[in-house]
Amino acid sequence: MRPIIDTVEVRIVGEGDRIQLVHGDGGEATRELIEGFFLPRIGSEELRVAGDAVRPGEETDLWMTTDSFVVSPLQFPGGDIGGLAVNGTVNDLAVAGARPRWFSAGFILEEGLPLEVLGTVLDSMGRAARIAGVRVVAADTKVVERGAADGIYINTTGVGTTLRGIDLGPHRVRPGDAVVVTGPVGDHGVAIMAGRAGISFETEVTSDCAPLWPLTGRILEGLGGGVHFMRDPTRGGLATVLGELARAAGCRVTVEEARIPGRPGVRGAAEMLGLDPLYLACEGQAVIVVESARAERVLEIIRSGDGPWDPAIIGRVEEGPVGVSLTTELGGTRPLGPLRGDPLPRIC
Amino acid sequence: MRPIIDTVEVRIVGEGDRIQLVHGDGGEATRELIEGFFLPRIGSEELRVAGDAVRPGEETDLWMTTDSFVVSPLQFPGGDIGGLAVNGTVNDLAVAGARPRWFSAGFILEEGLPLEVLGTVLDSMGRAARIAGVRVVAADTKVVERGAADGIYINTTGVGTTLRGIDLGPHRVRPGDAVVVTGPVGDHGVAIMAGRAGISFETEVTSDCAPLWPLTGRILEGLGGGVHFMRDPTRGGLATVLGELARAAGCRVTVEEARIPGRPGVRGAAEMLGLDPLYLACEGQAVIVVESARAERVLEIIRSGDGPWDPAIIGRVEEGPVGVSLTTELGGTRPLGPLRGDPLPRIC
DSSP states (O other): OOOOOOOOOOOOOOTTTBOOGGGGSSSHHHHHHIIIIIHHHHOOHHHHSSSSSBOOOTTOOEEEEEEEEOOSSSEETTEEHHHHHHHHHHHHHHTTTEEEEEEEEEEEEETTOBHHHHHHHHHHHHHHHHHHTOEEEEEEEEEEOTTSSOSEEEEEEEEEEEOTTOOOSGGGOOTTOEEEEOSOSSHHHHHHHHHHHTOOOSSOOOOOOOOOTTHHHHHHHHHGGGEEEEEOOOTTHHHHHHHHHHHHHTSEEEEEGGGSOOOHHHHHHHHHHTOOGGGSOOSSOOEEEEOGGGHHHHHHHHHTSSSSOOOEEEEEEESSSSEEEEEOTTSOEEEOOOOOSSOOTTOO | OOOOOOOOOOOOOOTTTBOOGGGGSSSHHHHHHIIIIIHHHHOOHHHHSSSSSBOOOTTOOEEEEEEEEOOSSSEETTEEHHHHHHHHHHHHHHTTTEEEEEEEEEEEEETTOBHHHHHHHHHHHHHHHHHHTOEEEEEEEEEEOTTSSSSEEEEEEEEEEEOTTOOOSGGGOOTTOEEEEOSOSSHHHHHHHHHHHTOOOSSOOOOOOOOOTTHHHHHHHHHGGGEEEEEOOOTTHHHHHHHHHHHHHTSEEEEEGGGSOOOHHHHHHHHHHTOOGGGSOOSSOOEEEEOGGGHHHHHHHHHTSSSSOOOEEEEEEESSSSEEEEEOTTSOEEEOOOOOSSOOTTOO
């Protein structure tokens, strides 16, 4: 939920002053809700800063992040809400340059939920936690009446510890830096939307749900200060992360469409569903901004990892008007603006 | 959700192997669900140990706890879900002997929620955080369709830091120790159930929702090692905390009904609703087990605090068969068993 602050005018997206689905899609309306409504009331210095994980207080070497998972359906091609709830929070810490350590898990269960489904989800959580090397140390379970939830909602909050000497963030991004993405974009979003619509495609489309730890740890070990910024493109997708980066770093980001990895099956499915993969959630990918001379080394490290990855240098950081510019496969350029339009609710 | 482990036979409370409301009431069914279903799949050493807050790893001085809040109605006499979500997590840390520091907040909002209600809830959260001296450093917001939640659900996860030299827990409880309760029991539970039933009573019944920090810090400073155990009686109430204490410490706890503080209005309302205040949630009280010679000093410290308190020594720890024994106002004795019977869903 934690967008980079901008000077955009704050206005709650209207219709009788009620929460709408668009407030949850991770785009502009989410940002307006948070800046106009949440920050003035429960804001702290940490909440006002960019990034999905925060370092609470200079006196600690801790990082902390939280995410609630409301994905529908609970089980989808390539994963389920349990694995997603662990990996999503692992990844927020991993891209902050922190080692994920201790997790809490809060469950809201709907009356009537088959225990078999709960068991499968918990099995996935346990497996994902073991793979990422985190421990669930605190948990809570609430049950609500039939119709007051939709099966299972899970909150995970993760605490991680800082890697020594690592400083990541938009403040370190410089013109000339290379923009790397770890692998194909949009897989998770398309898998969920296809699963929900009950559509199956010739090519199987599965979520890329996977942990970015220990991958980011290996990248930071290998390149140290050469890595300037990392972020996982979840709600709002690659385009949203690039837009937030451009605003926060006060620079221009140019990317080439032809270089952005994407599975043909996912592109085709997205097209049929009327969706743009550049705005769809990934759940196992990262955008990494790195000194351009070290970018090839980052690709090597990613390729040696065991995950849904197929990395590419997709563009670079430039001086110039703040924003994101896409060079299309036909050679034209177009701005890659913020997500606007139909919300995609409950993607994670 | 984190009960003390016992040797009770694990059996999921039946009816077609589905989640039922009784799994969420904090009593035996909750315990069976957690021990039979959650711990084998996502359990860690910390999750298996008693207590609402845990210390993740010996190498840190951190404590961590999580709670999801699904209380219905969102606003009730004496508070709302926002204040409850902060104080509930503050209190879990406070009774562990930790100073509450950094909080995360995860929101699940239902489409159609009036922004005015959200604003009031966030105001309460901000106020409660300031009073307890905690900062919300990470947050997340999800929106679900109308009918897939009930207004607002909030998860808070709190990280605290250990007070030096403090060791609390059932392992420190000794025969002869005094059992203290900070104030009247059952207020929160009755306020919620009355609010939900739309009943108003001659005497106003309000929730005791309040932070136990810095109170517990002052008690621990004042008595140091003389305090052996603290716990806040939320779901399942005073009787459940005493039962868990007796089992975990392997001792007998005897309490005198006449000494247990209770507001007459709450007792009367509970009786009309067919509820026993000893099993109803408090949200601003603690059970404190202390060396009997120091018990009066604890009462003095509590009385000097600013909260919904009116402390009393209600009983003591004895050798003898494990369990809780209540001396009634008529002079008889009866066992105070675990919560069984109609669940009280969404009390917190």
